[in-house]
Amino acid sequence: MTLINQLTTATFEKLFWTWKGYKIQYTVMGTGRPLVLIHGFGASIGHWRKNIPVLAAAGYQVFAIDLLGFGGSDKPPLNYTLEVWVELVKDFCTAHISEPAVFIGNSIGALLSLMVVAEHPEIAAGGILINSAGGLSHRPHELNPPLRIVMSTFNRLVGHPISGKFVFNRIRQKEQIRRTLYQVYRDRQAVTDELVDLLYAPSCDPGAQQVFASILTAPPGPSPAVLLPKVKRPLLVIWGADDPWTPITGAKIYEEARKNGKEIKIVPIPNAGHCPHDEVPDLVNPQIVEWLLQLHSLGDRISFE
Numbered sequence: 001m002t003l004i005n006q007l008t009t010a011t012f013e014k015l016f017w018t019w020k021g022y023k024i025q026y027t028v029m030g031t032g033r034p035l036v037l038i039h040g041f042g043a044s045i046g047h048w049r050k051n052i053p054v055l056a057a058a059g060y061q062v063f064a065i066d067l068l069g070f071g072g073s074d075k076p077p078l079n080y081t082l083e084v085w086v087e088l089v090k091d092f093c094t095a096h097i098s099e100p101a102v103f104i105g106n107s108i109g110a111l112l113s114l115m116v117v118a119e120h121p122e123i124a125a126g127g128i129l130i131n132s133a134g135g136l137s138h139r140p141h142e143l144n145p146p147l148r149i150v151m152s153t154f155n156r157l158v159g160h161p162i163s164g165k166f167v168f169n170r171i172r173q174k175e176q177i178r179r180t181l182y183q184v185y186r187d188r189q190a191v192t193d194e195l196v197d198l199l200y201a202p203s204c205d206p207g208a209q210q211v212f213a214s215i216l217t218a219p220p221g222p223s224p225a226v227l228l229p230k231v232k233r234p235l236l237v238i239w240g241a242d243d244p245w246t247p248i249t250g251a252k253i254y255e256e257a258r259k260n261g262k263e264i265k266i267v268p269i270p271n272a273g274h275c276p277h278d279e280v281p282d283l284v285n286p287q288i289v290e291w292l293l294q295l296h297s298l299g300d301r302i303s304f305e
Contacts, residue, residue: 025072026065030056037064040107044071046198050281075207080214082221100125118230128236135220172203184274186242234263236291240272
Protein backbone atom coordinates (compact mmCIF):
# COMPACT_ATOMS: atom_id res chain seq x y z
CA MET A 1 0.00 0.00 0.00
CA THR A 2 1.36 3.44 -0.90
CA LEU A 3 2.04 6.13 1.67
CA ILE A 4 -0.83 8.22 0.33
CA ASN A 5 -3.25 5.40 1.17
CA GLN A 6 -1.96 5.30 4.75
CA LEU A 7 -3.05 8.87 5.56
CA THR A 8 -5.70 8.99 8.28
CA THR A 9 -8.46 11.33 9.32
CA ALA A 10 -5.96 13.27 11.43
CA THR A 11 -4.65 14.65 8.13
CA PHE A 12 -8.02 16.10 7.18
CA GLU A 13 -8.98 19.67 7.92
CA LYS A 14 -12.32 19.47 9.69
CA LEU A 15 -14.52 22.35 8.62
CA PHE A 16 -18.03 23.34 9.65
CA TRP A 17 -20.96 24.82 7.78
CA THR A 18 -24.30 25.87 9.23
CA TRP A 19 -27.39 24.43 7.57
CA LYS A 20 -30.82 25.45 8.91
CA GLY A 21 -29.20 26.24 12.24
CA TYR A 22 -27.40 22.89 12.47
CA LYS A 23 -23.63 22.34 12.42
CA ILE A 24 -22.48 20.19 9.51
CA GLN A 25 -18.93 18.83 9.46
CA TYR A 26 -17.10 18.42 6.17
CA THR A 27 -13.62 18.35 4.71
CA VAL A 28 -12.13 19.37 1.38
CA MET A 29 -8.82 18.47 -0.22
CA GLY A 30 -7.21 19.22 -3.57
CA THR A 31 -8.09 21.37 -6.55
CA GLY A 32 -9.83 20.65 -9.84
CA ARG A 33 -13.18 19.19 -10.83
CA PRO A 34 -15.40 18.66 -7.76
CA LEU A 35 -16.24 15.31 -6.19
CA VAL A 36 -18.69 14.93 -3.30
CA LEU A 37 -18.29 11.85 -1.09
CA ILE A 38 -21.30 10.62 0.93
CA HIS A 39 -20.85 7.97 3.62
CA GLY A 40 -23.18 5.16 4.60
CA PHE A 41 -25.24 4.42 7.73
CA GLY A 42 -23.28 5.02 10.93
CA ALA A 43 -20.15 6.18 9.11
CA SER A 44 -18.57 9.60 8.53
CA ILE A 45 -15.94 11.42 6.46
CA GLY A 46 -13.31 9.21 8.12
CA HIS A 47 -14.60 6.20 6.19
CA TRP A 48 -13.11 7.85 3.08
CA ARG A 49 -9.66 8.27 4.65
CA LYS A 50 -8.10 5.85 2.13
CA ASN A 51 -9.75 7.54 -0.85
CA ILE A 52 -9.72 11.31 -0.35
CA PRO A 53 -5.93 11.81 -0.61
CA VAL A 54 -5.70 9.57 -3.68
CA LEU A 55 -8.52 11.35 -5.52
CA ALA A 56 -7.14 14.76 -4.56
CA ALA A 57 -3.69 13.74 -5.84
CA ALA A 58 -5.32 12.70 -9.12
CA GLY A 59 -6.37 16.30 -9.73
CA TYR A 60 -9.79 16.67 -8.13
CA GLN A 61 -11.28 18.88 -5.44
CA VAL A 62 -12.67 16.32 -3.03
CA PHE A 63 -15.44 17.23 -0.60
CA ALA A 64 -16.68 14.77 2.02
CA ILE A 65 -19.62 15.58 4.26
CA ASP A 66 -20.96 14.16 7.51
CA LEU A 67 -24.70 13.84 7.00
CA LEU A 68 -26.91 15.44 9.63
CA GLY A 69 -27.13 12.90 12.46
CA PHE A 70 -23.73 11.33 11.84
CA GLY A 71 -20.04 11.88 12.46
CA GLY A 72 -19.16 15.35 13.66
CA SER A 73 -22.42 16.89 12.48
CA ASP A 74 -25.25 17.81 14.84
CA LYS A 75 -27.69 15.11 15.88
CA PRO A 76 -31.02 16.86 16.45
CA PRO A 77 -34.24 14.94 17.22
CA LEU A 78 -35.80 14.96 13.74
CA ASN A 79 -37.69 12.59 11.51
CA TYR A 80 -34.74 11.56 9.35
CA THR A 81 -35.45 10.71 5.72
CA LEU A 82 -33.48 10.39 2.50
CA GLU A 83 -35.23 13.55 1.31
CA VAL A 84 -33.83 15.55 4.26
CA TRP A 85 -30.29 14.50 3.36
CA VAL A 86 -30.78 15.15 -0.36
CA GLU A 87 -31.84 18.69 0.51
CA LEU A 88 -28.76 19.03 2.73
CA VAL A 89 -26.42 17.80 -0.03
CA LYS A 90 -28.06 20.05 -2.62
CA ASP A 91 -27.73 23.12 -0.38
CA PHE A 92 -24.13 22.20 0.44
CA CYS A 93 -23.27 22.14 -3.25
CA THR A 94 -24.99 25.48 -3.82
CA ALA A 95 -22.95 27.00 -0.99
CA HIS A 96 -19.54 25.48 -1.77
CA ILE A 97 -19.35 24.28 -5.38
CA SER A 98 -19.78 26.32 -8.56
CA GLU A 99 -20.03 23.55 -11.18
CA PRO A 100 -21.65 20.12 -11.54
CA ALA A 101 -19.99 17.54 -9.29
CA VAL A 102 -19.58 13.79 -9.36
CA PHE A 103 -21.32 12.24 -6.35
CA ILE A 104 -19.62 9.20 -4.83
CA GLY A 105 -21.47 7.22 -2.17
CA ASN A 106 -21.36 3.94 -0.28
CA SER A 107 -24.47 2.03 0.83
CA ILE A 108 -27.10 4.60 1.88
CA GLY A 109 -24.71 7.26 0.59
CA ALA A 110 -24.81 5.59 -2.82
CA LEU A 111 -28.61 5.68 -2.86
CA LEU A 112 -28.45 9.36 -1.88
CA SER A 113 -25.99 9.96 -4.72
CA LEU A 114 -28.36 8.26 -7.14
CA MET A 115 -31.23 10.43 -5.88
CA VAL A 116 -29.19 13.59 -6.42
CA VAL A 117 -28.13 12.56 -9.92
CA ALA A 118 -31.70 11.57 -10.84
CA GLU A 119 -33.57 14.47 -9.25
CA HIS A 120 -31.06 17.34 -9.48
CA PRO A 121 -29.12 16.87 -12.73
CA GLU A 122 -28.24 20.57 -12.76
CA ILE A 123 -25.65 19.98 -9.99
CA ALA A 124 -24.51 16.51 -11.11
CA ALA A 125 -21.93 15.49 -13.69
CA GLY A 126 -22.25 11.80 -12.78
CA GLY A 127 -22.47 9.31 -9.96
CA ILE A 128 -20.32 6.54 -8.50
CA LEU A 129 -22.34 4.04 -6.49
CA ILE A 130 -20.45 1.67 -4.19
CA ASN A 131 -22.59 -1.25 -2.96
CA SER A 132 -25.71 0.87 -3.16
CA ALA A 133 -28.53 0.28 -0.70
CA GLY A 134 -32.00 -0.31 -2.06
CA GLY A 135 -33.64 1.86 0.59
CA LEU A 136 -33.09 3.57 3.92
CA SER A 137 -34.95 0.66 5.48
CA HIS A 138 -36.38 -2.62 4.22
CA ARG A 139 -39.72 -2.54 2.48
CA PRO A 140 -42.09 -5.11 4.05
CA HIS A 141 -42.35 -7.16 0.84
CA GLU A 142 -38.54 -7.56 0.83
CA LEU A 143 -38.61 -9.64 4.04
CA ASN A 144 -40.06 -13.08 4.53
CA PRO A 145 -42.86 -13.21 7.17
CA PRO A 146 -40.74 -14.46 10.13
CA LEU A 147 -38.05 -11.84 9.58
CA ARG A 148 -40.70 -9.19 8.99
CA ILE A 149 -42.12 -9.90 12.47
CA VAL A 150 -38.65 -9.87 14.06
CA MET A 151 -37.77 -6.53 12.44
CA SER A 152 -41.10 -5.01 13.44
CA THR A 153 -40.55 -6.04 17.07
CA PHE A 154 -36.94 -4.78 17.01
CA ASN A 155 -38.00 -1.42 15.59
CA ARG A 156 -40.60 -1.01 18.35
CA LEU A 157 -37.93 -1.74 20.98
CA VAL A 158 -35.54 0.75 19.37
CA GLY A 159 -38.20 3.46 19.27
CA HIS A 160 -39.25 3.03 22.91
CA PRO A 161 -37.74 5.67 25.25
CA ILE A 162 -36.56 3.02 27.78
CA SER A 163 -35.78 -0.10 25.77
CA GLY A 164 -34.38 2.02 22.95
CA LYS A 165 -31.50 3.26 25.10
CA PHE A 166 -30.73 -0.27 26.26
CA VAL A 167 -30.69 -1.67 22.72
CA PHE A 168 -28.60 1.21 21.38
CA ASN A 169 -26.03 0.93 24.17
CA ARG A 170 -25.62 -2.76 23.40
CA ILE A 171 -25.27 -2.23 19.65
CA ARG A 172 -22.75 0.60 19.93
CA GLN A 173 -20.26 -1.27 22.13
CA LYS A 174 -16.88 -1.52 20.42
CA GLU A 175 -16.81 -5.31 20.38
CA GLN A 176 -20.31 -5.42 18.89
CA ILE A 177 -19.25 -2.90 16.22
CA ARG A 178 -16.25 -5.11 15.46
CA ARG A 179 -18.44 -8.22 15.17
CA THR A 180 -20.79 -6.39 12.81
CA LEU A 181 -17.87 -5.26 10.65
CA TYR A 182 -16.58 -8.84 10.53
CA GLN A 183 -19.90 -9.76 8.89
CA VAL A 184 -19.53 -7.24 6.07
CA TYR A 185 -15.76 -7.06 5.50
CA ARG A 186 -14.32 -10.07 3.70
CA ASP A 187 -10.82 -9.31 5.06
CA ARG A 188 -10.91 -9.18 8.85
CA GLN A 189 -7.51 -7.47 8.91
CA ALA A 190 -9.21 -4.42 7.37
CA VAL A 191 -11.32 -4.13 10.54
CA THR A 192 -8.80 -2.09 12.52
CA ASP A 193 -9.08 -0.35 15.87
CA GLU A 194 -9.08 2.94 13.94
CA LEU A 195 -12.13 1.84 11.94
CA VAL A 196 -14.00 0.68 15.04
CA ASP A 197 -13.25 4.00 16.76
CA LEU A 198 -14.52 5.92 13.71
CA LEU A 199 -17.92 4.29 14.18
CA TYR A 200 -17.92 4.28 17.99
CA ALA A 201 -16.99 7.89 18.76
CA PRO A 202 -20.04 9.60 17.17
CA SER A 203 -22.35 7.12 18.91
CA CYS A 204 -21.34 8.74 22.22
CA ASP A 205 -22.65 12.15 21.16
CA PRO A 206 -25.88 13.51 22.68
CA GLY A 207 -28.81 12.65 20.43
CA ALA A 208 -27.12 9.67 18.73
CA GLN A 209 -29.65 7.17 20.11
CA GLN A 210 -32.62 9.21 18.88
CA VAL A 211 -31.04 9.49 15.43
CA PHE A 212 -30.54 5.72 15.37
CA ALA A 213 -34.16 5.08 16.30
CA SER A 214 -35.50 7.62 13.81
CA ILE A 215 -33.54 6.15 10.90
CA LEU A 216 -34.42 2.53 11.67
CA THR A 217 -38.13 3.41 11.70
CA ALA A 218 -37.99 5.82 8.72
CA PRO A 219 -39.63 5.15 5.35
CA PRO A 220 -37.33 3.43 2.83
CA GLY A 221 -37.54 6.24 0.28
CA PRO A 222 -37.46 5.85 -3.52
CA SER A 223 -36.01 2.64 -4.88
CA PRO A 224 -33.28 2.48 -7.54
CA ALA A 225 -35.90 1.05 -9.91
CA VAL A 226 -37.88 4.28 -9.61
CA LEU A 227 -34.83 6.53 -9.84
CA LEU A 228 -32.90 4.98 -12.72
CA PRO A 229 -35.33 5.94 -15.52
CA LYS A 230 -34.81 9.61 -14.50
CA VAL A 231 -31.00 9.45 -14.67
CA LYS A 232 -29.42 11.46 -17.49
CA ARG A 233 -25.82 11.33 -16.29
CA PRO A 234 -23.22 8.55 -16.48
CA LEU A 235 -22.91 6.13 -13.57
CA LEU A 236 -20.12 3.89 -12.31
CA VAL A 237 -21.46 1.03 -10.19
CA ILE A 238 -18.83 -0.64 -7.99
CA TRP A 239 -19.85 -3.71 -6.02
CA GLY A 240 -17.94 -5.78 -3.47
CA ALA A 241 -18.85 -9.24 -4.73
CA ASP A 242 -19.03 -10.86 -1.29
CA ASP A 243 -21.35 -8.35 0.37
CA PRO A 244 -23.92 -10.16 2.56
CA TRP A 245 -25.96 -6.98 3.25
CA THR A 246 -26.49 -5.82 -0.32
CA PRO A 247 -25.57 -8.87 -2.42
CA ILE A 248 -24.12 -8.36 -5.88
CA THR A 249 -27.41 -9.61 -7.31
CA GLY A 250 -28.56 -6.05 -6.58
CA ALA A 251 -26.42 -4.92 -9.51
CA LYS A 252 -28.85 -6.61 -11.92
CA ILE A 253 -31.14 -3.59 -11.89
CA TYR A 254 -28.24 -1.48 -13.17
CA GLU A 255 -27.51 -4.07 -15.85
CA GLU A 256 -31.12 -3.79 -17.02
CA ALA A 257 -30.90 0.00 -17.05
CA ARG A 258 -27.74 -0.24 -19.15
CA LYS A 259 -29.56 -2.46 -21.64
CA ASN A 260 -32.24 0.22 -21.80
CA GLY A 261 -29.72 2.81 -22.91
CA LYS A 262 -28.39 4.29 -19.65
CA GLU A 263 -24.67 5.03 -19.57
CA ILE A 264 -23.59 2.72 -16.75
CA LYS A 265 -20.33 0.89 -16.11
CA ILE A 266 -20.49 -1.99 -13.61
CA VAL A 267 -17.34 -3.19 -11.85
CA PRO A 268 -17.50 -6.16 -9.45
CA ILE A 269 -14.70 -6.23 -6.87
CA PRO A 270 -13.82 -9.83 -5.96
CA ASN A 271 -13.09 -10.85 -2.38
CA ALA A 272 -14.58 -7.66 -0.94
CA GLY A 273 -17.66 -6.93 1.14
CA HIS A 274 -20.00 -4.01 1.71
CA CYS A 275 -17.33 -1.28 1.86
CA PRO A 276 -14.75 -2.10 -0.83
CA HIS A 277 -13.51 1.51 -0.95
CA ASP A 278 -12.20 1.01 2.60
CA GLU A 279 -11.44 -2.71 2.50
CA VAL A 280 -9.54 -2.82 -0.81
CA PRO A 281 -8.81 0.81 -1.76
CA ASP A 282 -5.93 -0.23 -4.01
CA LEU A 283 -8.51 -1.94 -6.25
CA VAL A 284 -11.27 0.65 -5.99
CA ASN A 285 -9.34 3.92 -6.28
CA PRO A 286 -7.88 3.14 -9.74
CA GLN A 287 -11.34 2.20 -11.04
CA ILE A 288 -12.72 5.55 -9.84
CA VAL A 289 -9.85 7.59 -11.28
CA GLU A 290 -9.98 5.80 -14.66
CA TRP A 291 -13.73 6.35 -14.96
CA LEU A 292 -13.44 10.00 -13.95
CA LEU A 293 -10.80 10.59 -16.61
CA GLN A 294 -13.11 9.12 -19.25
CA LEU A 295 -16.09 11.10 -17.94
CA HIS A 296 -14.30 14.42 -17.97
CA SER A 297 -12.70 13.73 -21.33
CA LEU A 298 -16.24 13.32 -22.66
CA GLY A 299 -17.43 16.35 -20.70
CA ASP A 300 -14.78 18.53 -22.32
CA ARG A 301 -16.31 17.74 -25.70
CA ILE A 302 -19.98 18.10 -24.82
CA SER A 303 -22.00 20.40 -22.59
CA PHE A 304 -24.42 18.98 -20.05
CA GLU A 305 -28.00 20.04 -20.60
